[in-house]
Amino acid sequence: MKSWWHLRHPDLVGQIQEDLRGSQPRLHLFIHDGGNAAVRGTFCVCSPVGIILDKYRISIELPPDYPSALPVVREIDGRIPRDIDFHMQSDGVACVLLPDDRGRCFPEDAPFSTYLNGPLHDFFLGQSLVALGGDWPFGEWSHGSTGVWEYYQELLQTEDRVVVQAFLEALGKPVFKGHLPCPCGSGKKNRECCRNRISELRRMIPPAIARTAFERLGIPQTRKRRFRGR
Amino acid sequence: MKPDAYLKKILEQQTFENDDQELEDLRKHRKDIDKLLRAHFSKSTTSIRWAGSMAKGTMIRESYDGDMTCYFPHDETEAGTTLAEIFENTEKGLLKSYNVERKASALRVRDRESWTTDLHIDVVPGRFTTDEDTDVFLHRTTGDKERLKTNLQTHIDHIRQSGLQDAIRLLKLWKTQNGIDTAKTFVLELLVVKLLEDKTSSTISEQIEHVLTEFRDSPNDLSVEDPANSNNDLKPILDQCRSMLSTAATNTLWQIENSGWESVFGELEEESDDVKVAGLTSAAVHVGSRTKPWLPEK
Numbered sequence: 001m002k003s004w005w006h007l008r009h010p011d012l013v014g015q016i017q018e019d020l021r022g023s024q025p026r027l028h029l030f031i032h033d034g035g036n037a038a039v040r041g042t043f044c045v046c047s048p049v050g051i052i053l054d055k056y057r058i059s060i061e062l063p064p065d066y067p068s069a070l071p072v073v074r075e076i077d078g079r080i081p082r083d084i085d086f087h088m089q090s091d092g093v094a095c096v097l098l099p100d101d102r103g104r105c106f107p108e109d110a111p112f113s114t115y116l117n118g119p120l121h122d123f124f125l126g127q128s129l130v131a132l133g134g135d136w137p138f139g140e141w142s143h144g145s146t147g148v149w150e151y152y153q154e155l156l157q158t159e160d161r162v163v164v165q166a167f168l169e170a171l172g173k174p175v176f177k178g179h180l181p182c183p184c185g186s187g188k189k190n191r192e193c194c195r196n197r198i199s200e201l202r203r204m205i206p207p208a209i210a211r212t213a214f215e216r217l218g219i220p221q222t223r224k225r226r227f228r229g230r
Numbered sequence: 231m232k233p234d235a236y237l238k239k240i241l242e243q244q245t246f247e248n249d250d251q252e253l254e255d256l257r258k259h260r261k262d263i264d265k266l267l268r269a270h271f272s273k274s275t276t277s278i279r280w281a282g283s284m285a286k287g288t289m290i291r292e293s294y295d296g297d298m299t300c301y302f303p304h305d306e307t308e309a310g311t312t313l314a315e316i317f318e319n320t321e322k323g324l325l326k327s328y329n330v331e332r333k334a335s336a337l338r339v340r341d342r343e344s345w346t347t348d349l350h351i352d353v354v355p356g357r358f359t360t361d362e363d364t365d366v367f368l369h370r371t372t373g374d375k376e377r378l379k380t381n382l383q384t385h386i387d388h389i390r391q392s393g394l395q396d397a398i399r400l401l402k403l404w405k406t407q408n409g410i411d412t413a414k415t416f417v418l419e420l421l422v423v424k425l426l427e428d429k430t431s432s433t434i435s436e437q438i439e440h441v442l443t444e445f446r447d448s449p450n451d452l453s454v455e456d457p458a459n460s461n462n463d464l465k466p467i468l469d470q471c472r473s474m475l476s477t478a479a480t481n482t483l484w485q486i487e488n489s490g491w492e493s494v495f496g497e498l499e500e501e502s503d504d505v506k507v508a509g510l511t512s513a514a515v516h517v518g519s520r521t522k523p524w525l526p527e528k
Contacts, residue, residue, distance in 0.1 A: 040409025087523035118519035137514035
């Protein structure tokens with residue numbers, strides 16, 4: 001059984017409490033006897049100068065393998081419909097962000113305030129606008145694998161799914177291999193073509209994320225095995 | 231604005247007007263449930279009345295419930311011979327028109343069409359202990375004991391006569407906003423009355439700060455007694471929430487000290503939708519992360 005993050009990294013408890021106090025003072029970290037750790041209270045959507053624009057009662061479960069695993073957010077009041085079109089699962093879990101996007105907006109080594117002020121604030125800001133008849137301010141990904149394709153197509157600026165897969169294969173390798181053909185399809189070697197771009201992408205999409213992306217993209221197992229076997 | 235004036239305004243914001251839709255909905259559901267249960271127990275003289283915050287004058291908008299009693303005379307058996315049967319039969323009656331969730335001693339009524347649509351009503355079945363119709367036994371679905379002796383009127387009087395409804399309402403709001411769900415409202419009310427029994431003439435801000443200071447500094451010394459039944463051991467319920475009360479109170483007192491009361495209960499003005507949209511849109515412009523939501527499976 002996995003040990004809890006707060007036992008492995010006791011200093012993280014104080015850091016999270018400090019981040020909550022600074023960013024969302026009505027949220028509190030509670031650690032229960034069984035190890036279960038959750039942030040609970042009221043999340044405030046704020047203007048850039050700190051004026052409260054809206055409020056949501058939430059719980060944020062921090063799983064045992066946090067910060068590798070993403071926080072699990074639930075809206076408690078049932079104010080947001082438990083409907084996929086509101087990016088809410090039937091059990092109240094909020095689908096805050098695409099896991100593939102975390103390297104950009106909430107890397108594993110980032111403080112908890114990055115999550116609070118970034119993806120979580122964006123999510124509830126969007127919910128407030130949608131509730132008032134507006135649109136998602138930064139758009140929304142389609143549900144399921146379609147949304148994952150959209151993400152990588154936007155990130156890699158290509159509609160070509162073969163190119164997306166080739167990039168993910170390159171990003172999924174533990175080390176960069178300059179002698180391999182460039183995933184962009186130019187016919188050149190990596191080191192002579194998209195080397196810098198791939199280096200930059202690897203910071204946003206770590207190998208583990210690139211490998212699991214194949215599952216989210218719905219690429220069959222055989223394809224994945226070929227990828228992993230290389 | 232001075233703290234006490236601010237807190238009074240917060241209390242006003244949390245008070246339902248008589249013609250508010252939420253209150254009208256509650257009354258309508260109560261009427262429907264009353265009719266349903268009287269028809270279901272047509273041969274019984276059921277005592278159905280408001281209990282909880284509605285009767286005690288401690289209701290808040292942020293988190294409101296209408297508790298309804300459904301008590302039966304001590305010598306009647308139409309609703310059931312045992313308390314468990316009364317509980318089950320009341321549930322059966324409610325299920326004719328609603329979804330029902332079992333709680334410790336109550337039945338939470340939800341919309342029949344949608345399980346997630348909460349009607350904010352708990353029905354509390356029970357049986358009077360004597361023909362004086364005062365003390366009742368409630369069935370318990372959790373814990374060691376199968377029944378709980380209580381007295382609705384004693385609870386109502388205890389809170390109403392304390393004169394501390396404002397402090398109770400603000401601390402209920404604090405509990406709700408800070409996610410301290412393990413603190414049962416009933417126990418929080420008793421705690422507030424006990425901690426403020428010699429501070430009834432203090433200002434409301436002094437009262438709240440005093441209670442929070444006790445939560446912060448002496449969580450393990452907190453204790454309460456059920457005014458209706460001294461044998462009702464509330465310690466296990468308190469034990470569940472001591473550390474949460476202390477953690478949240480520590481943070482709140484820090485907020486009051488460093489950022490004032492408005493950082494605890496929020497701004498006063500209610501803005502129009504247009505102003506809200508403008509504020510939210512402006513906030514979106516300044517966002518750097520610009521993340522989009524995504525649902526794993528359709």
